Amino acid sequence: MADPEKLFKVNVVTPDGLVYSHRSSIIDMRAVDGRREIMYNHAPILTPLAIADVKVKRSREMSNEVDHIAVNGGYIEFSNNVATIIADSAERARNIDVSRAEAAKERAEKNIKEARQKKDQQSLERAQVALRRAVNRINVYNTIK
Known part of the structure; x- marks a missing residue:
């Protein structure tokens, strides 16, 4: 299990509101210029996203779980250990x-x-x-x- 201090916040927001909010050890996404991974204490970044899967690896008691989110473009901003994805639309795999x-x-x-x-x-x-x-x-x- 990852140390709690090594996790960061991930929020996915659409015009309809907050779609996803969890703590994560790593987030993997495709920006318009290629794949990106963000981990705890990553340098601040603001980049446009491609239409693609966003994978959020989160830790829960004794197990690792990966959430998949279909993001249809948008942007990711990361600073102060908070990743915020703003997209026109986004859906968790289980809700599609x-x-x-x-x-x-x-x-x-x-x-x-x-x-x-x-x-x-x-x-x-x-x-x-x-x-x-x-x-x-x-x-x-x-x-x-």
Whole structure:
């Protein structure tokens, strides 16, 4: 078990409010420029996040647990041993409605096809982002199976 003084606070916030709040020994995420890991006493950082899985390793009595959170972009700020992720949307793996995510994936694939046929670049880009978000949610959900 990690020493309590070696843990830091992790908060994930969306426009709907606080989605996640726990103490952690390490957080692993994908920034827009590559993978990042943050541990206790990490140097202050502010960086944009990619649409990806955020892994929060937390310790509880005699066991280590990793929470997976589907984050659809946003930012992470770390200072004074507090990591705050601000995202448009974020869901813990256990809260993801996978059938809804799969339906969103199918819709996005259909919209991509239609946008390509119409040569509508703006619609294509929106549909590609929707597809990445849906795939991210499905992948994060599958980590708990």
